[in-house]
Amino acid sequence: MAPAATFLPLAVLLPLGAAAALLMLSHWLPPRSADMAATIVSLLLAVLCGWLAWRGLDQPIVHWFAGWNPASAGRPDVRLGISFAADAPSAAVSAFYALLFAASFVFSWGYFDKVHAHFHVLMLLFLAAMIGFCLTRDLFNLFVWFELMSIAAFALTAYPLRESSLEGALNFIVTNTIASFSMLMGIGILYARTGTLDFALMAHAIAGHDGALAAGGFCLLAVALMTKAAIVPFHFWLSDAHAVAPSPVSVIFSGAMVSAGCFGLFKIVIGIFPLDRAVVAFVHDGLPWFGIVTAILGGLTAWAQRHLKRLLAFSTIAHLGIVLIGVATLTPAGEAGMLLYIGGHGLIKAALFMIAGILLARFNSCDEITLYGRGRSLWPAGLAMAVGALLLANAPVGLLYRAGDVIDHAIGWRTASVAAVLSSALTGGALLRAAARIFLGCSGAPGPERNAPTEREREKSDRPLWLMLLPCCLLLALALLPADLLEPFLRRAARTLLASSNMDAAATAALRQTLPASAFLAPGLAVGLAFLSLMRRRPVSRIARAAARLEMLPFRGLDILHSGFVTDYVVWMALGLGAIAMVFSLT
Amino acid sequence: MRIRFRAAALAASAAALFPAAWAVIAAMPPFGEHVSPYGAAVNAVVPAARHVSNMVAAVNFDLRGLDTLGEESMLLCAVTGTVVLLRGARGEGTSGSAVRLPGRAIAQRSDATILVCRFAATLLFFFGVYVALHGLVTPGGGFQGGVIIASGLLLLYLGEGYAHWRSIVRGRILSFLEGAGALLFVLVGAIPLALGKAAFRNILPLGTLRDLYAGGTMVVVNAAVACAVAGGFTLILLEFMEETRAPETEREPGEGG
């Protein structure tokens, strides 16, 4: 067997074996050895997946487990085994996730220093699930990795054992478990329709004979993956879970887990439904609207938050809406933009969550109003936060800007461009406002964020500052890299996953364009919004008070919407499934 | 949202979904008249290829062994999470007495209960081992056997009381058993790779059909799954039972940031 194909299963076997070994030996290991082992394993995996991505550029590397090759059934319409296929995009995304995990392990060094290495076992299983999710070509295997990802995340969210953590974990578990049941129903329906679980065979069976079963199966799978990707109206769990999870875990949630939902949606559309006209029409015409609403709703809600982790959670929701728009284009350019956006956004969001963790460790709070002016001694963190905020606001440097530009060109909708500008400005502006409040001590009267939910909490505080800042600054430096470095890789990678023609000339030009003047619109708007909110004064005159009440109204409505009750979230999920069914019948 | 709004919203989504659901139901193949090519191929090919007679076990441990590995890891995750959640807040003391709630009478355990539980626990333990061992020839297997063993151990709690049960069933051994089962499964996957074959490839001699040893590496995987499931479920039951332990001190230290 070719060496690359031999090493491919190690991408999941290594973290699973390491987690099992850590669990077995947990009572006898010296302290800090679990930290070291976990970091080494994730770095090894990043190197392995990167190598597989490079080797898989022209032809995906395929591995059939247990030796059940496609020929072993003796008939062409049955494949008995499960296959992994490392094409360049899947392996590159896996390598990126492994890198984020390594950064998170360095950040959490010494955080969980009680014995038994439970945190590291859970995180390594989480990493194995994410890599398996990206590499598999079998639908039930995808479900197994999806479920493993979810269960590890559930346990990690409840880890701090505070009241808020437990309640946030309950919301997370109930909504995501319903999502996984929906995925199972979809798998059952598709299995009844196609008689197989392999992506390629399913695509062949559905091709041309699209009907209600394929559509129904797709809708149910889409509900599950959109819940994981926190697309409106399935997004309510994310703000609760991210705000209460420990910071090293929130780094992974926002940086990797939610984008895996979008990537998974892309994989199943390209892998199973590329020749189903109804599904492709829905994805092309209907999904961008979900993305647009998500981007705007996420941005507006983020503006009215004061708890930093909750603010970052809503900004993740907003940016994932833009990734969904990239997924919905179903073109090589859109795919390249989606990959670049996953990378850029993941790096920046991970760095920002690390800064929130630093604030929690030093000051027992990450509320921007409580921490007013107290961050002056931590000016490096403040600088990093400002850089991250400007990058999120689409400042014209680095990976995220170029990714947003490519997606913009790929979809070509005016509404999508406006939504992207608005949401980037709102999220970047909210973060700039928070950074100015905490680290510079500037503020006016607090606006709609005054009534946002918040609490005091604490995280373990005796880790050295440089150890926490190091991975944060490293990730930001990676996010500032010019996208031209990745352009040759992306051009070849995007072509292989879609197996179609090259990216068209316009999109290729977009990947290496010079800056138009409109590039400064979103960051300028963000800085302006932040400045205006910091200049706010308490309303005294009657007109000013009426204006202030009017301004509070929509944010008050959004706050009531995100009520925190899991029963409401489940109702919204049911309404969302109904909405998907109706939009499907319209497109 | 008040409950009336929630019920109304659910009714609205049901109305929106009804035509779609009916279209899907109408398009489903008629019940009992549809033969799936995948299942038919498994039934036709696997008995001769792997010398086993339990097709479900063959699918679980050989054809789709990777799914089973993922599911074992899920068990690992859930057990670790339960341990963190329940032990973390409670601490790891080893006092041997159950908590006494004020105002609750302490019922004496009757001799009949103790005797029946001792018999039943022993029988269940051996039955579980039997089901696990014969997993490749008759209905059964590692999961089923492991769960039966775990429930047999629970009967011991019923019969012996908290203190004696706690001295028989030890958390460290269980987590070692569970981790060992999972690690063995990973090794069964990785060793064929080192030999240049596909992962999880059956490299042991295949044995004979309807014999206790059949299926090659499936026997090893079956045993690994039985260990992991027995250890995992017993550990979950242990952690829940520990909630009834009397705390040693006022506030015991635990995990968590």
Added chain:
Amino acid sequence: MSVLPWCVAAWLFAVGIYGIATSRHYVHLVGCLSVCQSATYVLLLAVGFHWHAGPPIFYDHPPGTPAVDPVVQALVLTDIVIGATVTALLLAIVVQAHKLSGSVDPQRLRPLRPNA
């Protein structure tokens, strides 16, 4: 009669969702999640069934006798373990939440806000 299992699966799922959305006790909510899960089992097992076919265990019958689909049965076996693990995790969290806040009402517990 040939659409009955699919209708049963859809009904079970709907009833489970209704139960979760109107639940007043977290243990009841966990039970409703099990009902939703049963819907998936019914669907999967019904997909694999075939009239006049026996179980896919060739111990008493020679290989080659008509048998139902073993693949969906293996999938359901995997799902049962998944369901058990999620239930255990949920119940552990509910126990802890009850200890910390004194309530198990889904309509009173929400994160980051003082409980109503």
